[in-house]
Amino acid sequence: MPNGRVVFLDKVENYTQLKFGDGYYAYSAEYDPATNGVVPLAYKTNAFCSGGSFLANGTLVNVGGNAPLTWLDPTVGDGFKGIRYLTRSATNGALDGEDWVEPGNQLDTARWYASVQAMPDGTLFVASGSLNGLDPTVLTNNNPTYEILNPDGTTQGTSITMPLLSKAQPYYMYPFLHLLNDGTLFAFTSKSSELFDVGNSRTTKTLPDLPGDYRTYPNTGGSVLLPLSSTNAWQSSVLICGGAYQDITSPTDASCGLINPYATSPEWEMDAMPEGRGMVEGILLPDGTVLWVNGANLGAEGFNLATDPTMEVLIYDPEAPLGTRWTAGASTNIPRLYHSVALLLLDGSLMIAGSNPDQMPVVSPATDPQGFNTEFRVEVYTPPYLSGDNAARRATDVMISNTVLYANASPFTIAFTTQTSALAVKIALYHGGFVTHALHMSHRMLFLDFEGWEAGKAEQLITVKGPPNNNVAPPGPYVVYVVVDGVPSLGQFVTVA
Template identity: 65%
Template sequence: MKSVAVFTILLATQACANILFPFVQPTCDFSLSKHQGCLSGQICIANNTCIPAKRVADLQLRDSAPRPDGRCGKDFDGATCDPEGEYGGCCSQYGFCGKKEGHCLKSNGCQSGCDEDGGDLPPTSTTVPDSSGAQSSEPVMGSPTAAPDGDGPATTDGTCGAENGGTICGDWPRGSCCSMYGFCGNSSTHCGEGCQSGPCDQEPTTPAPGPKPAMANANPGTLKVVGDSGVPAMHAGLLPNGRVIFLDKVEDYSKLNLSNGHYAYSSEYDPATNEVVPLAYNTNAFCAGGIFLANGTFMSIGGNGPLVDIDDSVGDGFAGLRWLTRSIDDDSLNGQDWIETNDKLDTKRWYASAQTMPDGTIFVASGSLNGLDPRVRANNNPTYEILNRDGISNGESIPMDILYKADAYYMYPFIHLLNDGTLFVFVSRFSEIFDVGKNETVKTFDELSGTYRTYPNTGGSVLLPLSSANGWHADVIICGGGSYQDITSPTDPSCGRIRPQQEDAKWEMDSMPQGRGMVEGTLLPDGSAVWVNGANLGAQGFELAEDPTLEVLIYEPAAELGKRWTTGPKSDIPRLYHSVALLLLDGTLMIAGSNPVQMPKLEPDAEDPYATEFRVEIYTPPYLSGDDANRRPTDIVLSTLDLKSDSSTFDVTFNAPEGAKEVKLALYHGGFVTHSLHMGHRMLFLDTEGFKSGEKEQKITVTTPPNSNVAPPGPYMVYVVVDGVPGVGQFVMVS
């Protein structure tokens, strides 16, 4: 929970230290008050010096009176707990008052009121929501705060506004506008809608288009419920054994139990049989990131603190690393639990994004240090770190300017690997090309018009198909989003599309039929993208969205602007916060999840109109519907399942349907799916030769990707696509 690690790292770079933790302080008198004589956001310590309040995590403060909200400890001005109060007298390591072992044992990190032996503490409950862990819920920033009069004291740390003592930005180096959530800057995020003070007159240069009707697809496809996920589906991935992994946070209910009697928070689902088995993990994966390693292992990165009153067998996951290995050809691994070791992230990360790099290392960026209010800058982690090919951190967290620049909307950035090994990074409205090796920004782009696009107003982002025909150059589309984190927030129907490696890259604007937050796009093997899930009003967070968007949208990237969107079928299942969608080997789309309440609720009611959803739904796309359903290529055999990104070749034999005219070979990586993000998601159309139009028996020669910038190492699926219809895919390993 403490920000000590990041603070220490930032001090190594004096410029960053001066920005985040300024050291020009007024004097104060510690004997009189911890706040008297200090500026907003500062605290007086024993040597009569004012420092930023959140920098005291590693200092021993004097105890102060209990707070009415049951929060306590070093991150709450040294507040103690009242042993006679409603919460209990022990302060847990995560700053919650209570009376259970998770609060009171020093061995569990108890801060005050501790009982090392535990005494006659009551047994841990498995049903009552816990207060010793960090967050079973999430901080909600709400609708914009009314602007102050603009005459307050000047900021000393880049925070401002009504939530920060009425401070103004003044001559703050990054800009003089105070954003709706209290950060200083000079972009339209700060100076546009919701701006609290400063020259609040800046809007995006080009207004975003409003909703545009889309025609119904002539062959829309179908939706069908096929099974049950067993656990809420917060995270998901298709593994090399063809099964889907669902991963959730610690809950007070799931439909599956482990051998120890506790609920399971992860499951392995077999699309072939629609059967599901429980999996165990050791640390809370609440809102983690994730990725596939070069060896095919599925990895969950970061998370949140323990909830010991719900489940005392699951520990702190803020810096957690979890591995799950499945094999193309070894069924003995099926059903095995998550593996965790003593290895941890360098710094704690809740809501971090990840991307596999060309050398197989993992780039991990952003997140929260403690799950607390992101308007308090010291709670945030605007850094990145590198994991090696085995998923072990190199032990260094490096400040990243775009994450700092992005105001409160700093988490779960969109990240796509480009063909020169650099990264396209998008957060809030900002985007850039970032060179990880040089630790520098190569190129920045105009702000994307419209509202905010990343958590907590996440839309969806897709790296469109790569091929030699487009020089393997990136083409990125970002759709949806919202204005602020509240159930009243309007959502955005607009989409921006950009080719970031073009010399004069600009956003091309388009629009969906309606505003959608939490909408996610998934590539299909024919080159189209399908967009599902989300809501027309609200934001991410528990009970913060309504008016579900139920219609499937189909996007054709090669179509003329204005004619790319068509509509598919309409589901009757709301898929709101904590929903997922991913492509299966048979070419259908699995849709699961929706858990928009703090703890699972099986039936909606007046208080919670949207309950926890366990049903698994399959969307069958147009290419497997109607007349196309029987035109799959069959009997597909690959000469090897081990491919190299070196322009070498391999052969594929298959039977084509009668009258077949053309073939494409799609190399597809599904990635780690969560919160509308598909981390690492990409698809390549590989060059082929040898196809004979009209013949049934076919043998083609396929050229592998030219390098690991284009296809970083890991597990991929191969789809043979004949006249737009894919055969059943097969997993391969790319190195």
């Protein structure tokens, strides 16, 4: 969030580590990575398996969810059509700790497992979901449609059938969505993908199916839009890795597909992770690499449907030749299975949390036949660019002239101090989005053009061009990192307008 804290949402359940004064459990929390402090946040409707994204003004919108569990908590209602809002300030703490706001407006149709993508005009594209959380092989349970939320976060009131989602049933929920620089969406579900013109509600290009297993819920792999810059004409490729079949004995898929959706005749370039993974998620880093974390070697998403956790961080370098792009990072000893998450923090480290593979929380592994309890610990992964003495090489005293960046290439300046031995700099503009079920909704990274860098100087003042348009950078909150010789500074929040 713009205040530097991390907000968690969870389902209504019979145990959390936080309670309100009325004795009921909290199902949302605001966490401060700097202090490890946490405060409970209240919501009015069940946010189980919801989606989300940010509005242009920085407000986080959370949509959809599941039925109420009034026998457990009568204070929380039906979340299937729920819309929840949370606002925080980057300049003062006046809003810290405030609860979710739910004024009563709702989605047009019920959505459990819906994906959300921020659009260039400040609207939100909300796609897919279940009408009732029941068997998706029974098509009357499904909602293979999309609707648009206005820039104020209210629905336009119409749900429109999306043929790609209809075709992919029952593997149509939580589709991968990426906004491209012409304003169209790359949309992927199951094994199929297309380019979709939202304004005209039509498919503009059908892409070949991705070889390998199913890739979207409940057989979830991960997907990222690789970093955008003027050197690739603000066009980039989409990478999709991992997947499985929906069975606890299912071996997971190691294959990855890379596709340039702008090509005249796009084809998938196939690669492979060092091991098969389901529930694996990709996180863009300020140095241009991609971290892949969490998940399992066997099974799929769902309660107690996965085993053989994958503990190792994998690092993908898109600039390396095919066949040499993957290296292994550190390992953990904490399984991160269903309902685990990962998020880049302002200091350039990665927060890894979650794993709730149980219908209701299991605190002691001895009570779970697989030994995978509900995980309340938060980990920090330190990428190689901050290991050893690297953190001491950060740029310091970073001063950005404007906290609002206009998406018309308008210039702004950044002053910073660096070591005189520094050789190169990049300016990363990052949007972390909303993270759940291995999806990073609205997630993107840009490298901005600049001039004025002088190698050998300690005190630097560079002039940076803002993003060229809102197709490349939809309006909302972003983080700027000054990356010197691959080492990011502490990030600072800005708004792209």
